[in-house]
Amino acid sequence: MKECWSCGNKIDSHNTSKEHIIPNALFGKLRSNYILCKTCNSEFSKIDESLVNDLDSISIFLNAKRDRGASKPLGAMSKAGDPYLIKPGGKVEIKTQVDRNGNNLSIKVSNKKKLKEIKEGLGKKYTIQSATNKEIEEYLGPLTLENKQILSDETFRAATKIASNFYTYNGFSKENIESIIDYVKNSSNPKDIAWIYYGKDIYISKDSCEVLHSIILKGSKKERILYCYIELYGALNFLVLLSNGYKGENFEKTYFFDIEMNKEVDKNYEISLKRKKIEKILKNQKLSSVEISENMGKIGNKLLSKRAHDYLIELISETMESYPDPDLKDTWDKIKQKLEKYPHWDIYGLCPYHVKTWDQNGPECSCGSRNYVFNLIGMHIKGNVIAILLQTICKNCEKMLIFEFKTSLSI
Structure with missing residues (x-):
């Protein structure tokens, strides 16, 4: 029978609880009913909330689904x-x-x-004598998010909880993480257990468009350490020392999850931290706000680029339906006019993205059909130059055409 890693109670049908290794609110999908009892799972909700709030400025831009609920x-x-x-x-x-x-x-x-x-x-309280409606469409410029403090003590306890969850999920003995349990539960232990880490001595292969959750768990018999490296969105990275008196064998366990593709992926990675290096990082606890801002900003810009990409697909689709033109030249002019309303796009170099396919009516094919499949197979924005590679396939005769659009926006 399984037991809760926090309180040690046996987990049965009466106190089982679905626990996400990475919080559901961060689009975590890996979960188990046998790592935390119902009571402990409920008590940890506050520290999870702190971590979720630290990352909500990224979560809100993701096109992803939680197992339950939605981002606020x-x-x-x-x-x-x-x-x-x-x-x-x-x-x-x-x-x-x-x-x-x-x-x-x-x-x-x-x-x-x-x-x-x-x-x-x-109208239930007042008499409306006259009303004027005015629709306004304009470029807003940058928006400033409401101020908030990030990286509280609860944030680091939540990161340690993720590491403990993943360790237990992989079937290892609770004995090796006993020393950190009090810290996760009430922060009574010294704070030399978890900290932010952006070291260049850890490598995970990533495509330019991926937004990943990553966990690397490693036990070293020689160094007598058990530690976990966690990347959330590739933006907020933690190093967690689960045990500095590890008694087990050498092992490594990993988990890499592509959030927007909603699937676990294989990655090449390298990690080899020594005891002295880990202890120095956790003891000094130097926090570089510049590093955090840079990493959060990189992911933020990546997501803004993706959302611009998604919107462009909608814009192309709507325009082609409204202005179907056999050679698409007139249609492209209409698209260009709409793009010019969004000068902020010139700062984003959109990365190569997954092929996007959608169905709609288009220009009349030589067979007489207007029923097409459209593939946006290439797009790039650099400076004020936008290039689009669009493929059309007639669903009736399967005739395929490829159109390349390249133009400068008059910004």
Whole structure:
């Protein structure tokens, strides 16, 4: 029978609890019913929440699904001081505002549906004599997220919990992690157990477009250490010393998960930290805000690029349906006009991405059909030059055409 690594109680049908190795709110998929009892799992929710909050500025831009629930919208502010909400997937909408000036009300909403709901609500108390609707589409510029503190003590305890979960998930004895349990539960131990680490002596192979969760667990018989290296989104990286008196055999266990592709992947990696190096890192606990900002920023820009990519696909699809043209030249002009509304794209070099396929009506094929499969097989934005490689396949006769668009945006 399995036992809870935190309290030592046996886990049975009465106290079993589904525990994610990496929190569900961070799109963790690896889970087990036999590593934490129901009571301990519930008690650890606060430290999980701290870690989740530290990374919500990345989580909100991911097109990924949790096992349950969804990311909460983040508050943000425009340069003009208007409040906005960033919703899951990175979609931005203005926060509903109702301002009164005498008998006049000014209402700001993100869409007509919300405007209708507010007007119906007001109609129960007030008589609306006249109303003017004005739709505005504009480039917002950068949005500033609401201020918050990150990397509390609870964050590092949560990272240690991930390491302990993964260790237990792989079937190892609780004996080797006894020394860190009190720290995870109530932070009573010295804080030389977990810290941020961006060392160049750890390597994980990654494609330029991947956003990964990575865990490397290693036991060294010679060094008598058991440690775990964790990368969350490849942005916030932790080194956790689970035991400095390890008594087991040499081993390595790994887990690499592509979040947006929603699958575990194989990766080449290198890791070989010695006891003295680990102890020095954890003892000194030097925190470089520059390193953290740089790594968080890199992932943030990568995700913004991906969302721009997703939006471009929607834009191309909508425009081709509205302006079907046999040679696509006129259609491309329409696409270009829409792209020019988004000058912020010129700062993002979009990485090569997975082939994207979608069905829709298009220009008339020589066989008379307008039913196509579209493949966006290449795209790159550099400076103000955008290049797109688009493939069309007629679903009736299977005739294939490839179009290459390359143009400069007048920014």
